[in-house]
Amino acid sequence: MEAGIIGLPLAGKTTIFNSLTGLTAATVSYSGGKKQVNLSEVAVPDERVEKLTELFHPKRKIHASVLVKDIPVQFDEQKGILPASLGEIRNADAVTVVVRAFSDKAVPHPLNTVDPARDLQKILDSLIFSDYEVVEKRMERLTREGKKGDREYHTLQKIYEKLSEGKFLGSGFLNPDEIKMLSGFRFLTVKPMIIIANTGEGGTDLSRLEEKTSSLGLNLFSISGKSEMDISQLEPVDQKEFLADMGLKEPAVNRFIKYLYKTLNLISFFTAGEDEVRAWSVERGSSIQKAAGKIHSDMEKGFIRAEVIEWKELLKMGGFSQAKKEGAVRLEGKAYTVQDGDVVVIRFNV
Ligand SMILES: Nc1nc2c(ncn2[C@@H]2O[C@H](COP(=O)(O)OP(=O)(O)OP(=O)(O)O)[C@@H](O)[C@H]2O)c(=O)[nH]1
Ligand SMILES: [Mg+2]
Structure with a gap:
């Protein structure tokens, strides 16, 4: 963009x-x-x-x-x-x-x-x-x-x-x-x-x-x-x-810049781990499968499902493992519309 x-x-x-x-x-x-x-x-x-x-x-x-x-x-x-x-x-x-x-x-x-x-x-x-x-x-x-x-x-x-x-x-x-x-x-x-x-x-x-x-x-x-x-x-x-x-x-x-980003009709979703915390751009209204393709085309092609949690919720839980224990991480299928602020883990198979 x-x-x-x-x-x-x-x-x-x-x-x-x-x-x-x-x-x-x-x-x-x-x-x-x-x-x-x-x-x-x-x-x-x-x-x-x-x-x-x-x-x-x-x-x-x-x-x-x-x-x-x-x-x-x-x-x-x-x-x-x-x-x-x-x-x-x-x-x-x-x-x-x-x-x-x-x-x-x-x-x-x-x-x-x-x-x-x-x-x-x-x-x-x-x-x-x-x-x-x-x-x-x-x-x-x-x-x-x-x-x-x-x-x-x-x-x-x-x-x-x-x-x-x-x-x-x-x-x-x-x-x-x-x-x-x-x-x-x-x-x-x-x-x-x-x-x-x-x-x-x-x-x-x-x-x-x-x-x-x-x-x-x-x-x-x-x-x-x-x-x-x-x-x-x-x-x-x-x-x-x-x-x-x-x-x-x-x-x-x-x-x-923040306003410009919105004007371009973009939202951010995140991947987060010990290696890297990263914001990814995707057009508002995109499916999680399409969004996965922003990270890697294999993730889109071989998409199985996504683990999704809102960033604030993840912070509140203090990390993925605790969030999972509490049942705060959702499993979403390919048609799920990715939301601004989602932190995701993509499960895929190629
Ligand atoms: N006093 C003052 N001068 C400014 C300001 N912003 C830009 N200038 C000056 O205005 C002149 C033109 O600035 P540029 O940023 O080159 O303008 P431009 O629109 O890119 O110009 P062109 O590419 O030639 O069309 C420069 O000498 C700048 O230093 C400002 O906020 N205050
Ligand atoms: Mg100029």
Whole structure:
């Protein structure tokens, strides 16, 4: 699962990317410079991994992760983000938009003034326009081929009308059949979207941005890019101390990553033992058999049954053997829907 980060030039995309990943991808001072796509796995913070680690003292612990991609965009004052530079996010499963809300005379703004609500609208318009172009081209082609009577054409027409009104397609607009039929187009405006206001050192009025995001039903995170990036580059011990001094439990980006994970429709289940405590990702609603395949394809193929216990219950019992004695470990068959927080042992045979 992959999330793309987009935004206007110099909004702080790479700075936010660095704060998520703890990496040090080059940020641009102001002249632009050579642009590249930055890609990294980001561990999803999860206290359940920590708690299970305290119980099992494993050799290693592994968090779930999501792929985050920082995408440079080409921007034109009139045309907005150029559709060609949006190609990279067609493959993403979710879109994060970074809008600039920091003032810094040393960093020029492509539209000269700091106005996060306006910038967000520019980006949304670009996404809508990009989808619009895709639809228009396809409709022209179907027309040329004499396929105006086709179901596809009718569906595209419906989409065309909505986009023409400057509206997002959104997740509920198409039915599952239509989604399947059109999945090849990878429409941008059906992807889940999260907004980050890069607030910098504070002082910018966010009320218009807040109004806009809430009227569009979009979730807004306020993150101070530069200071979060500095925090992410501290050694873990120093990081804890630094946050504690500021009266914080965790960096602000953590809340964002957790939310992103949910947005991607993922849940975590766990395996736990003396070797390893590990969180595994699977799409919400998956069967335990499919989930087992995340651990190893043999486990899915040769699935017999699973021993399942909720993580909290396992902690309360103090381990598997005690939990079994108390009858707290359930046996589940292949159709069982794995739940967020399940700790599992898969029995399989190949
Ligand atoms: N004062 C201040 N400057 C920031 C903050 N976040 C980013 N910047 C600066 O803004 C400039 C652009 O930041 P980047 O993270 O490179 O922005 P970007 O969106 O990746 O830029 P492009 O990839 O060139 O489009 C850099 O000089 C950053 O140091 C912040 O929170 N406060
Ligand atoms: Mg950048």
